[in-house]
Amino acid sequence: xxxxxxxxxxxxxxxxxxxxxxxxxxxxxxxxxxxxxxxxxxxxxxxxxxxxxxxxxxxxxxxxxxxxxxxxxxxxxxxxxxxxxxxxxxxxxxxxxxxxxxxxxxxxxxxx
Amino acid sequence: xxxxxxxxxxxxxxxxxxxxxxxxxxxxxxxxxxxxxxxxxxxxxxxxxxxxxxxxxxxxxxxxxxxxxxxxxxxxxxxxxxxxxxxxxxxxxxxxxxxxxxxxxxxxx
Numbered sequence: 001x002x003x004x005x006x007x008x009x010x011x012x013x014x015x016x017x018x019x020x021x022x023x024x025x026x027x028x029x030x031x032x033x034x035x036x037x038x039x040x041x042x043x044x045x046x047x048x049x050x051x052x053x054x055x056x057x058x059x060x061x062x063x064x065x066x067x068x069x070x071x072x073x074x075x076x077x078x079x080x081x082x083x084x085x086x087x088x089x090x091x092x093x094x095x096x097x098x099x100x101x102x103x104x105x106x107x108x109x110x111x112x
Numbered sequence: 113x114x115x116x117x118x119x120x121x122x123x124x125x126x127x128x129x130x131x132x133x134x135x136x137x138x139x140x141x142x143x144x145x146x147x148x149x150x151x152x153x154x155x156x157x158x159x160x161x162x163x164x165x166x167x168x169x170x171x172x173x174x175x176x177x178x179x180x181x182x183x184x185x186x187x188x189x190x191x192x193x194x195x196x197x198x199x200x201x202x203x204x205x206x207x208x209x210x211x212x213x214x215x216x217x218x219x220x221x
Contacts, residue, residue: 033209042118042200042213043155056208091154100145101202101209103154 118212
């Protein structure tokens, strides 16, 4: 596809369950970012991947959050033992460098 | 760490009026970007400013980067209902973009 895609678009889960969110970046983009956006709030940086370098995980809010990027392309954000405060829209963005970031449509996560 | 602050948080505008939203960084930026997020949508890139004092225009939108590269502004003239949404500035330092909290714009016809 031409843009960044994310799946699922919506996810409802029960407190304590694990969830996996997927991001397919634009082909050829070396940089991939994950952000979290709570209702009516700004963008909270979570994690950054650039090529084969070690990811910058400084934004992950707790050790329940982890992310992988396989083969320099698709990325998966995993949240273990979800809590209600994890409810938010999780946005993925990709870019060539730190220039223009192209955002996916996001995954809306609701933890009951 | 780098912090980017944006004001105002909300802007309610009469259609046809002008308004400005401001962005301030605690550190000098290598560049600043502006994004627009329509209600229910995702952020979409509008523009990037790189040079000190740079001014760029997109139709009714005027973007400015401060001389010290620590602040920026977005001015919209003759606001239209299509301008509704949240405008984010994002300051770049190294590889990371730090987003402001956004200015949410509503327009009354």
